[in-house]
Amino acid sequence: MKLNIQVLQPHQLLDPANKTLLHNINDLINDAYSIHGHPELDGSYHYQALYKERRITCEDQLVHELGESGSIAVCTDNDLNEVPELVHRIEKANVYYTSKYGQVVAVASLKPWGGKKTVLFAKARQLAREGNGASSVNDIDLARLSQQELAQQKRKSETWDWEVSACACVNYPRYRGQGLMVQSLDALLNKLTRRHNELKAAGDPRGSLKIKLWSSALVDSDNPQYWLRRGFVNEGEPDLAPAGLWSSVRDFEIQTLSKVLE
Ligand SMILES: CC(C)(COP(=O)(O)OP(=O)(O)OC[C@H]1O[C@@H](n2cnc3c(N)ncnc32)[C@H](O)[C@@H]1OP(=O)(O)O)[C@@H](O)C(=O)NCCC(=O)NCCS
Numbered sequence: 001m002k003l004n005i006q007v008l009q010p011h012q013l014l015d016p017a018n019k020t021l022l023h024n025i026n027d028l029i030n031d032a033y034s035i036h037g038h039p040e041l042d043g044s045y046h047y048q049a050l051y052k053e054r055r056i057t058c059e060d061q062l063v064h065e066l067g068e069s070g071s072i073a074v075c076t077d078n079d080l081n082e083v084p085e086l087v088h089r090i091e092k093a094n095v096y097y098t099s100k101y102g103q104v105v106a107v108a109s110l111k112p113w114g115g116k117k118t119v120l121f122a123k124a125r126q127l128a129r130e131g132n133g134a135s136s137v138n139d140i141d142l143a144r145l146s147q148q149e150l151a152q153q154k155r156k157s158e159t160w161d162w163e164v165s166a167c168a169c170v171n172y173p174r175y176r177g178q179g180l181m182v183q184s185l186d187a188l189l190n191k192l193t194r195r196h197n198e199l200k201a202a203g204d205p206r207g208s209l210k211i212k213l214w215s216s217a218l219v220d221s222d223n224p225q226y227w228l229r230r231g232f233v234n235e236g237e238p239d240l241a242p243a244g245l246w247s248s249v250r251d252f253e254i255q256t257l258s259k260v261l262e
Contacts, residue, residue, distance in 0.1 A: 001077050001079055002077060002078035003078075003183075004075070004076050005073055005076075007072070007073050008071065008074060013025075013062060014060060014063055022059060022060075022062070024102040024104045025074060027100065028168050028170060030054040030055050031168075031171070055166075065109075065166065070110060070111035071109065071110055071191060072108070072110075072188075073108045073109070073184035073188045074106075074184075075106040075180050075183065076105060077105045080099050080102070105169065105175045106175065107184065108166070108167045109164070110164060110165070110192060110213075111162070111163050111165055112162060112163065113162055113212075114163055115146060115149050115150030116149070116235060116236070117146070117216070117239050117256075118149070120146055120149055121239045121240060124242050124245045125240065125241070125242050127242075128244065157212075158210075159212035159260060160209040161212050161214060162192065162211065162213055163214045163216075164185065164213055164215045165215075165216075167184075193261075210260050211261040212259070214235075214257070214258045215232060215257045216255070217254065217257060219253035220253070230259070233258060235257060238253040238256075239254050239256070240253050
């Protein structure tokens with residue numbers, strides 16, 4: 001493996017030279033988020049589609065999600081052949097690995113924390129209860145409610161808050177569980193820490209706050225445990241959302257986790 005991790009700003013994703021790269025990143029995220037499963041008692045894994053829509057529905061969605069100050073770490077394996085098939089083949093005792101996502105093997109991003117979704121989810125549950133059905137949940141003014149809730153949380157916050165988001169690693173044993181996400185996140189945090197130091201030196205009040213990382217993890221998936229193993233702690237109880245919200249085909253719970261960087 002010839003691994004390389006680059007940290008890109010959202011506007012760089014829009015560079016025409018990065019068109020294929022962005023496409024591969026989107027594909028990887030969509031595949032990684034499209035199935036979640038739970039282990040059966042016999043050790044087999046039960047997969048089910050949880051969402052009606054893909055995680056990324058248009059090519060420049062990530063750019064909007066990350067906003068002006070977010071960033072994305074893209075881990076590539078320069079040993080990977082760029083063949084659009086999900087196979088590896090063995091030729092003359094040499095193993096040639098090929099991937100569906102070009103050379104992209106993992107991505108992680110950081111963006112300003114979007115806030116715990118307690119109020120938003122409660123409103124969505126109320127609408128669902130009022131009998132308007134799952135489709136009405138989509139009608140909620142998500143952005144407005146999220147903004148209000150975030151503003152309230154920000155007023156109370158004494159930390160500089162960042163959300164770890166859109167994390168994905170290709171689902172091949174060669175790459176999953178090999179520390180690629182940890183390394184991608186470290187690359188993002190190195191940049192963030194440098195920016196934090198610059199703010200401090202410039203007398204910006206954010207420079208004197210501690211950096212706090214946040215993550216939202218689907219309960220019943222491996223993700224809450226993944227972040228707990230990375231030193232995150234649960235922020236209160238999980239929030240329950242009704243089917244229909246975020247195109248989910250069933251009710252779901254999100255565990256919010258956080259970690260203050262020392
Ligand atoms: C969650 C997800 C992104 C993790 O990606 P990953 O690259 O496999 O994660 P990492 O390899 O960094 O995980 C670290 C693990 O690798 C192991 N590891 C092996 N070599 C390592 C190394 N050199 N450095 C660090 N960790 C290493 C660690 O022991 C650790 O194991 P543990 O979690 O049991 O403690 C991936 O499972 C995924 O794509 N899931 C589907 C998408 C999704 O749900 N994303 C949302 C996440 S909230």
